[in-house]
Amino acid sequence: MKLKFRRGWIAAALLLAQGGAAEAHIVAARLGDFYMGALHPFTDLQDVILWTATGVLAGSLGASRGRWLILVFPLGLLVGLPLGRIFGAASAGLADAAMMLAIGLMLAAATRIPTSALCAISFGLAVMRGAANGADLGPDTDRVLFAAGLACVGYTIITLTMALTVVFRGTESDGSAPWRTIAVRALGGWIAAIGLMMASIVLAS
Protein backbone atom coordinates (compact mmCIF):
# COMPACT_ATOMS: atom_id res chain seq x y z
CA MET A 1 0.00 0.00 0.00
CA LYS A 2 2.82 2.32 0.97
CA LEU A 3 4.66 1.56 -2.29
CA LYS A 4 1.52 2.25 -4.35
CA PHE A 5 1.07 5.54 -2.49
CA ARG A 6 4.65 6.58 -3.30
CA ARG A 7 4.23 5.62 -6.95
CA GLY A 8 1.04 7.65 -7.04
CA TRP A 9 2.88 10.69 -5.69
CA ILE A 10 5.68 10.29 -8.24
CA ALA A 11 3.17 9.95 -11.09
CA ALA A 12 1.28 13.03 -9.90
CA ALA A 13 4.50 15.05 -9.58
CA LEU A 14 5.62 14.00 -13.06
CA LEU A 15 2.26 14.92 -14.59
CA LEU A 16 2.40 18.35 -12.94
CA ALA A 17 5.98 18.92 -14.12
CA GLN A 18 5.10 18.03 -17.70
CA GLY A 19 2.05 20.30 -17.92
CA GLY A 20 2.24 23.17 -20.39
CA ALA A 21 0.40 26.49 -20.55
CA ALA A 22 -3.33 26.15 -21.18
CA GLU A 23 -3.56 28.87 -23.88
CA ALA A 24 -7.32 28.63 -23.63
CA HIS A 25 -10.17 30.79 -24.84
CA ILE A 26 -9.27 34.41 -24.37
CA VAL A 27 -7.16 35.27 -27.43
CA ALA A 28 -9.53 33.69 -29.90
CA ALA A 29 -12.87 34.96 -28.64
CA ARG A 30 -14.83 38.21 -28.16
CA LEU A 31 -12.17 40.77 -27.14
CA GLY A 32 -9.48 38.52 -28.59
CA ASP A 33 -8.16 41.14 -31.02
CA PHE A 34 -7.53 43.51 -28.10
CA TYR A 35 -5.29 40.90 -26.49
CA MET A 36 -3.73 40.16 -29.88
CA GLY A 37 -2.78 43.84 -30.17
CA ALA A 38 -1.43 43.85 -26.62
CA LEU A 39 0.61 40.69 -27.12
CA HIS A 40 1.80 41.25 -30.69
CA PRO A 41 4.78 43.53 -29.80
CA PHE A 42 6.16 40.85 -27.49
CA THR A 43 6.50 38.46 -30.43
CA ASP A 44 9.06 40.71 -32.12
CA LEU A 45 12.49 41.41 -30.64
CA GLN A 46 12.69 44.75 -32.47
CA ASP A 47 9.67 45.98 -30.52
CA VAL A 48 10.94 44.67 -27.22
CA ILE A 49 14.40 46.25 -27.59
CA LEU A 50 13.32 49.54 -29.16
CA TRP A 51 10.46 50.19 -26.75
CA THR A 52 12.65 49.36 -23.77
CA ALA A 53 15.48 51.54 -25.11
CA THR A 54 13.10 54.47 -25.59
CA GLY A 55 11.76 54.08 -22.06
CA VAL A 56 15.27 53.90 -20.61
CA LEU A 57 16.35 56.97 -22.61
CA ALA A 58 13.35 58.93 -21.35
CA GLY A 59 13.97 57.76 -17.78
CA SER A 60 17.65 58.66 -17.96
CA LEU A 61 16.67 62.24 -18.86
CA GLY A 62 14.48 62.53 -15.79
CA ALA A 63 10.77 62.38 -15.06
CA SER A 64 10.06 65.98 -16.09
CA ARG A 65 11.31 65.42 -19.65
CA GLY A 66 10.19 61.83 -20.04
CA ARG A 67 6.58 62.16 -18.93
CA TRP A 68 5.54 63.54 -22.33
CA LEU A 69 6.19 60.12 -23.81
CA ILE A 70 3.29 58.64 -21.85
CA LEU A 71 1.05 60.44 -24.35
CA VAL A 72 3.32 60.74 -27.40
CA PHE A 73 4.38 57.09 -27.70
CA PRO A 74 0.91 55.42 -27.77
CA LEU A 75 -0.27 58.20 -30.10
CA GLY A 76 2.58 57.40 -32.49
CA LEU A 77 1.63 53.72 -32.44
CA LEU A 78 -1.96 54.62 -33.35
CA VAL A 79 -0.78 56.89 -36.19
CA GLY A 80 1.55 54.21 -37.53
CA LEU A 81 -0.89 51.31 -37.37
CA PRO A 82 -2.93 52.20 -40.52
CA LEU A 83 0.31 52.95 -42.40
CA GLY A 84 1.24 49.29 -42.07
CA ARG A 85 -1.31 48.39 -44.75
CA ILE A 86 0.25 50.88 -47.18
CA PHE A 87 3.95 50.34 -46.59
CA GLY A 88 4.00 46.79 -45.18
CA ALA A 89 6.80 45.47 -43.00
CA ALA A 90 9.34 45.54 -45.82
CA SER A 91 12.52 47.61 -45.51
CA ALA A 92 11.81 48.49 -41.85
CA GLY A 93 14.82 46.46 -40.68
CA LEU A 94 17.47 49.03 -41.51
CA ALA A 95 15.42 51.89 -40.02
CA ASP A 96 14.92 49.87 -36.82
CA ALA A 97 18.65 49.12 -36.65
CA ALA A 98 19.50 52.79 -37.20
CA MET A 99 17.07 53.80 -34.43
CA MET A 100 18.55 51.19 -32.10
CA LEU A 101 22.06 52.43 -32.84
CA ALA A 102 21.08 56.10 -32.37
CA ILE A 103 19.20 55.58 -29.10
CA GLY A 104 21.94 53.27 -27.80
CA LEU A 105 24.64 55.82 -28.58
CA MET A 106 22.65 58.60 -26.91
CA LEU A 107 22.32 56.45 -23.80
CA ALA A 108 25.99 55.42 -23.84
CA ALA A 109 27.16 59.00 -24.25
CA ALA A 110 24.61 60.22 -21.65
CA THR A 111 23.47 62.89 -24.12
CA ARG A 112 21.09 65.45 -22.61
CA ILE A 113 18.72 65.91 -25.53
CA PRO A 114 15.90 68.48 -25.25
CA THR A 115 12.33 67.37 -24.57
CA SER A 116 11.20 68.26 -28.11
CA ALA A 117 13.91 66.04 -29.64
CA LEU A 118 13.01 63.19 -27.29
CA CYS A 119 9.33 63.48 -28.25
CA ALA A 120 10.18 63.64 -31.97
CA ILE A 121 12.42 60.55 -31.76
CA SER A 122 9.91 58.51 -29.78
CA PHE A 123 6.99 59.60 -31.99
CA GLY A 124 8.91 58.64 -35.14
CA LEU A 125 9.88 55.32 -33.60
CA ALA A 126 6.32 54.62 -32.48
CA VAL A 127 4.98 55.37 -35.97
CA MET A 128 7.53 52.96 -37.47
CA ARG A 129 6.75 50.18 -35.03
CA GLY A 130 3.01 50.82 -35.24
CA ALA A 131 3.24 50.36 -39.01
CA ALA A 132 5.30 47.18 -38.55
CA ASN A 133 2.66 45.77 -36.18
CA GLY A 134 -0.15 46.84 -38.51
CA ALA A 135 1.46 45.12 -41.49
CA ASP A 136 0.82 41.71 -39.92
CA LEU A 137 -2.94 42.23 -39.51
CA GLY A 138 -5.26 39.79 -41.26
CA PRO A 139 -8.54 40.79 -42.96
CA ASP A 140 -10.62 39.32 -40.11
CA THR A 141 -8.88 41.30 -37.38
CA ASP A 142 -10.91 43.96 -35.59
CA ARG A 143 -8.59 46.94 -36.12
CA VAL A 144 -10.11 49.10 -33.39
CA LEU A 145 -9.64 46.44 -30.76
CA PHE A 146 -6.13 45.65 -32.02
CA ALA A 147 -5.20 49.37 -31.95
CA ALA A 148 -6.58 49.71 -28.41
CA GLY A 149 -4.52 46.74 -27.24
CA LEU A 150 -1.37 48.04 -28.93
CA ALA A 151 -1.79 51.57 -27.52
CA CYS A 152 -2.43 50.20 -24.00
CA VAL A 153 0.65 48.02 -24.02
CA GLY A 154 2.72 50.88 -25.51
CA TYR A 155 1.59 53.15 -22.67
CA THR A 156 2.31 50.44 -20.08
CA ILE A 157 5.77 49.50 -21.33
CA ILE A 158 6.99 53.07 -21.78
CA THR A 159 5.64 54.21 -18.41
CA LEU A 160 7.02 51.22 -16.53
CA THR A 161 10.45 51.28 -18.17
CA MET A 162 10.76 55.01 -17.68
CA ALA A 163 9.67 54.84 -14.04
CA LEU A 164 12.03 51.94 -13.28
CA THR A 165 14.94 53.81 -14.86
CA VAL A 166 14.16 56.98 -12.89
CA VAL A 167 14.00 54.99 -9.65
CA PHE A 168 17.11 52.95 -10.49
CA ARG A 169 19.24 55.98 -11.31
CA GLY A 170 18.04 57.95 -8.32
CA THR A 171 18.97 61.59 -7.93
CA GLU A 172 22.27 63.26 -7.25
CA SER A 173 20.93 64.64 -3.97
CA ASP A 174 20.12 61.21 -2.51
CA GLY A 175 23.72 60.09 -2.99
CA SER A 176 22.98 57.24 -5.39
CA ALA A 177 26.02 55.24 -6.35
CA PRO A 178 27.73 56.38 -9.57
CA TRP A 179 27.74 52.79 -10.82
CA ARG A 180 24.01 53.11 -11.53
CA THR A 181 24.65 55.81 -14.12
CA ILE A 182 27.44 53.66 -15.58
CA ALA A 183 25.09 50.64 -15.71
CA VAL A 184 22.52 52.64 -17.69
CA ARG A 185 25.25 53.87 -20.04
CA ALA A 186 26.63 50.34 -20.44
CA LEU A 187 23.13 49.15 -21.35
CA GLY A 188 23.11 51.88 -24.01
CA GLY A 189 26.41 50.54 -25.35
CA TRP A 190 24.89 47.07 -25.58
CA ILE A 191 21.79 48.38 -27.38
CA ALA A 192 23.96 50.31 -29.85
CA ALA A 193 26.04 47.17 -30.45
CA ILE A 194 22.90 45.15 -31.17
CA GLY A 195 21.73 47.88 -33.57
CA LEU A 196 25.06 47.84 -35.37
CA MET A 197 24.98 44.04 -35.69
CA MET A 198 21.40 44.17 -36.94
CA ALA A 199 22.24 46.83 -39.55
CA SER A 200 25.04 44.67 -40.91
CA ILE A 201 22.78 41.61 -41.03
CA VAL A 202 20.13 43.58 -42.93
CA LEU A 203 22.75 44.92 -45.35
CA ALA A 204 24.26 41.47 -45.85
CA SER A 205 20.91 39.75 -46.54
Added chain:
Amino acid sequence: MSLRMFRVISTAIVALALTQPAAFAHDQIGVAGGLFSGLLHPVTGIDHLIAMVAVGIWGAQLGAPAIWVLPITFPLVMAIGGVLGVLRIPLPMPEVVIAVSALVLGVAVATRLRLSFPVAAVIVAVFAVFHGHAHGAELPGSANPMAYGVGFVTATGLLHLGGIAIGTLTRWPAGERVIQGLGAGIAGLGCYFLAQGLGAIA
Protein backbone atom coordinates in the same frame (compact mmCIF):
# COMPACT_ATOMS: atom_id res chain seq x y z
CA MET B 1 19.05 0.08 -0.12
CA SER B 2 15.86 -1.94 0.15
CA LEU B 3 14.32 -3.58 -2.89
CA ARG B 4 11.19 -1.42 -2.57
CA MET B 5 13.22 1.80 -2.57
CA PHE B 6 15.19 0.57 -5.57
CA ARG B 7 11.94 -0.12 -7.43
CA VAL B 8 10.54 3.33 -6.62
CA ILE B 9 13.67 5.11 -7.79
CA SER B 10 13.96 3.04 -10.96
CA THR B 11 10.26 3.67 -11.73
CA ALA B 12 10.83 7.40 -11.32
CA ILE B 13 13.91 7.41 -13.58
CA VAL B 14 12.20 5.38 -16.33
CA ALA B 15 9.04 7.51 -16.13
CA LEU B 16 11.05 10.72 -16.28
CA ALA B 17 13.08 9.50 -19.24
CA LEU B 18 9.98 8.40 -21.16
CA THR B 19 8.09 11.66 -20.63
CA GLN B 20 10.85 14.03 -21.78
CA PRO B 21 10.23 16.05 -24.96
CA ALA B 22 12.58 15.84 -27.95
CA ALA B 23 15.91 17.62 -27.50
CA PHE B 24 16.04 19.51 -30.84
CA ALA B 25 19.80 19.49 -30.51
CA HIS B 26 22.35 20.91 -32.96
CA ASP B 27 20.14 22.91 -35.32
CA GLN B 28 19.20 26.10 -33.47
CA ILE B 29 16.27 27.65 -35.26
CA GLY B 30 14.06 30.70 -34.85
CA VAL B 31 14.23 33.45 -32.22
CA ALA B 32 14.87 31.08 -29.31
CA GLY B 33 17.51 29.25 -31.31
CA GLY B 34 19.22 32.51 -32.31
CA LEU B 35 19.22 33.77 -28.74
CA PHE B 36 20.53 30.44 -27.47
CA SER B 37 23.28 30.28 -30.12
CA GLY B 38 24.29 33.89 -29.48
CA LEU B 39 24.41 33.42 -25.72
CA LEU B 40 26.41 30.21 -25.96
CA HIS B 41 28.84 31.23 -28.69
CA PRO B 42 31.15 33.46 -26.59
CA VAL B 43 30.96 31.00 -23.67
CA THR B 44 31.68 27.78 -25.54
CA GLY B 45 34.79 29.10 -27.30
CA ILE B 46 37.38 28.95 -24.54
CA ASP B 47 39.76 31.33 -26.37
CA HIS B 48 36.99 33.96 -26.54
CA LEU B 49 35.90 33.35 -22.98
CA ILE B 50 39.31 33.80 -21.35
CA ALA B 51 40.07 36.91 -23.40
CA MET B 52 36.76 38.55 -22.48
CA VAL B 53 37.23 37.81 -18.79
CA ALA B 54 40.84 39.03 -18.98
CA VAL B 55 39.70 42.36 -20.47
CA GLY B 56 37.38 42.83 -17.49
CA ILE B 57 40.07 41.94 -14.97
CA TRP B 58 42.63 44.22 -16.62
CA GLY B 59 40.08 47.04 -16.68
CA ALA B 60 39.54 46.58 -12.94
CA GLN B 61 43.32 46.58 -12.35
CA LEU B 62 43.75 49.78 -14.36
CA GLY B 63 40.96 51.48 -12.39
CA ALA B 64 39.14 54.62 -13.56
CA PRO B 65 38.45 55.51 -16.30
CA ALA B 66 39.11 52.06 -17.84
CA ILE B 67 36.84 50.22 -15.40
CA TRP B 68 33.77 52.17 -16.56
CA VAL B 69 34.71 53.09 -20.13
CA LEU B 70 35.36 49.48 -21.15
CA PRO B 71 31.89 48.04 -20.33
CA ILE B 72 30.27 50.94 -22.23
CA THR B 73 32.42 50.83 -25.36
CA PHE B 74 33.69 47.25 -25.58
CA PRO B 75 30.50 45.58 -26.95
CA LEU B 76 30.17 48.42 -29.47
CA VAL B 77 33.73 48.01 -30.75
CA MET B 78 33.23 44.26 -30.84
CA ALA B 79 30.06 44.76 -32.87
CA ILE B 80 32.14 46.66 -35.46
CA GLY B 81 34.19 43.48 -35.84
CA GLY B 82 30.93 41.53 -35.99
CA VAL B 83 29.77 43.75 -38.86
CA LEU B 84 32.97 42.95 -40.78
CA GLY B 85 32.39 39.26 -40.12
CA VAL B 86 28.75 39.31 -41.23
CA LEU B 87 29.69 41.23 -44.38
CA ARG B 88 32.44 38.63 -45.04
CA ILE B 89 35.22 41.23 -45.04
CA PRO B 90 38.33 39.19 -44.19
CA LEU B 91 40.82 40.09 -41.48
CA PRO B 92 44.41 38.82 -41.47
CA MET B 93 45.04 35.63 -39.43
CA PRO B 94 41.99 35.95 -37.13
CA GLU B 95 42.65 32.74 -35.16
CA VAL B 96 46.26 33.74 -34.48
CA VAL B 97 45.31 37.26 -33.35
CA ILE B 98 42.58 35.86 -31.05
CA ALA B 99 45.17 33.54 -29.48
CA VAL B 100 47.63 36.45 -29.19
CA SER B 101 44.88 38.47 -27.47
CA ALA B 102 44.56 35.83 -24.74
CA LEU B 103 48.35 35.71 -24.36
CA VAL B 104 48.82 39.51 -24.21
CA LEU B 105 45.85 40.13 -21.91
CA GLY B 106 46.89 37.24 -19.66
CA VAL B 107 50.42 38.67 -19.37
CA ALA B 108 48.97 42.15 -18.71
CA VAL B 109 46.86 40.76 -15.85
CA ALA B 110 49.66 38.58 -14.44
CA THR B 111 52.22 41.41 -14.43
CA ARG B 112 49.74 44.18 -13.49
CA LEU B 113 50.84 46.03 -16.61
CA ARG B 114 50.15 49.75 -16.18
CA LEU B 115 49.68 51.41 -19.55
CA SER B 116 48.19 54.82 -20.26
CA PHE B 117 44.45 54.59 -20.91
CA PRO B 118 44.59 55.48 -24.64
CA VAL B 119 47.23 52.79 -25.30
CA ALA B 120 45.29 50.17 -23.32
CA ALA B 121 42.07 51.16 -25.10
CA VAL B 122 43.67 50.77 -28.54
CA ILE B 123 45.08 47.33 -27.66
CA VAL B 124 41.70 46.15 -26.34
CA ALA B 125 39.83 47.68 -29.31
CA VAL B 126 42.01 45.85 -31.87
CA PHE B 127 41.45 42.54 -30.10
CA ALA B 128 37.72 43.27 -29.73
CA VAL B 129 37.38 43.75 -33.49
CA PHE B 130 38.97 40.34 -34.14
CA HIS B 131 36.79 38.59 -31.55
CA GLY B 132 33.67 40.27 -32.96
CA HIS B 133 34.70 39.27 -36.48
CA ALA B 134 34.83 35.62 -35.45
CA HIS B 135 31.34 35.82 -33.91
CA GLY B 136 29.91 37.60 -36.95
CA ALA B 137 31.48 35.20 -39.44
CA GLU B 138 30.08 32.18 -37.59
CA LEU B 139 26.50 33.50 -37.51
CA PRO B 140 24.29 30.40 -37.83
CA GLY B 141 22.22 30.43 -41.01
CA SER B 142 19.04 28.90 -39.62
CA ALA B 143 18.81 30.98 -36.45
CA ASN B 144 17.18 34.40 -36.14
CA PRO B 145 20.11 36.82 -36.74
CA MET B 146 18.65 39.57 -34.59
CA ALA B 147 18.25 37.20 -31.66
CA TYR B 148 21.79 35.91 -32.25
CA GLY B 149 23.08 39.50 -32.03
CA VAL B 150 21.18 40.10 -28.78
CA GLY B 151 22.50 36.87 -27.28
CA PHE B 152 26.08 37.44 -28.37
CA VAL B 153 26.24 41.05 -27.11
CA THR B 154 24.60 40.09 -23.80
CA ALA B 155 26.91 37.12 -23.22
CA THR B 156 29.99 39.20 -24.07
CA GLY B 157 28.89 42.00 -21.77
CA LEU B 158 28.22 39.58 -18.93
CA LEU B 159 31.61 37.90 -19.36
CA HIS B 160 33.19 41.31 -19.28
CA LEU B 161 31.30 42.26 -16.12
CA GLY B 162 32.32 38.90 -14.62
CA GLY B 163 35.94 39.82 -15.29
CA ILE B 164 35.47 43.21 -13.61
CA ALA B 165 33.90 41.46 -10.60
CA ILE B 166 36.87 39.08 -10.38
CA GLY B 167 39.16 42.09 -10.76
CA THR B 168 37.79 43.64 -7.58
CA LEU B 169 39.72 40.94 -5.68
CA THR B 170 42.77 43.18 -6.18
CA ARG B 171 41.65 45.08 -3.07
CA TRP B 172 43.08 42.26 -0.96
CA PRO B 173 46.71 41.07 -1.13
CA ALA B 174 45.69 37.40 -1.34
CA GLY B 175 43.15 38.22 -4.04
CA GLU B 176 45.84 40.05 -5.99
CA ARG B 177 47.95 36.89 -6.03
CA VAL B 178 44.96 34.81 -7.13
CA ILE B 179 44.34 37.22 -10.01
CA GLN B 180 47.98 37.18 -11.06
CA GLY B 181 47.84 33.37 -11.07
CA LEU B 182 44.68 33.56 -13.15
CA GLY B 183 46.44 35.90 -15.57
CA ALA B 184 49.33 33.48 -15.87
CA GLY B 185 46.85 30.66 -16.60
CA ILE B 186 45.15 32.75 -19.27
CA ALA B 187 48.54 33.55 -20.83
CA GLY B 188 49.41 29.82 -20.79
CA LEU B 189 46.17 28.96 -22.56
CA GLY B 190 46.89 31.78 -25.02
CA CYS B 191 50.29 30.16 -25.77
CA TYR B 192 48.54 26.85 -26.39
CA PHE B 193 45.99 28.41 -28.77
CA LEU B 194 48.75 30.35 -30.52
CA ALA B 195 50.75 27.17 -31.09
CA GLN B 196 47.56 25.52 -32.36
CA GLY B 197 46.81 28.49 -34.64
CA LEU B 198 50.33 28.39 -36.10
CA GLY B 199 50.02 24.65 -36.69
CA ALA B 200 52.76 23.68 -34.22
CA ILE B 201 50.36 21.32 -32.41
CA ALA B 202 47.25 19.50 -33.61
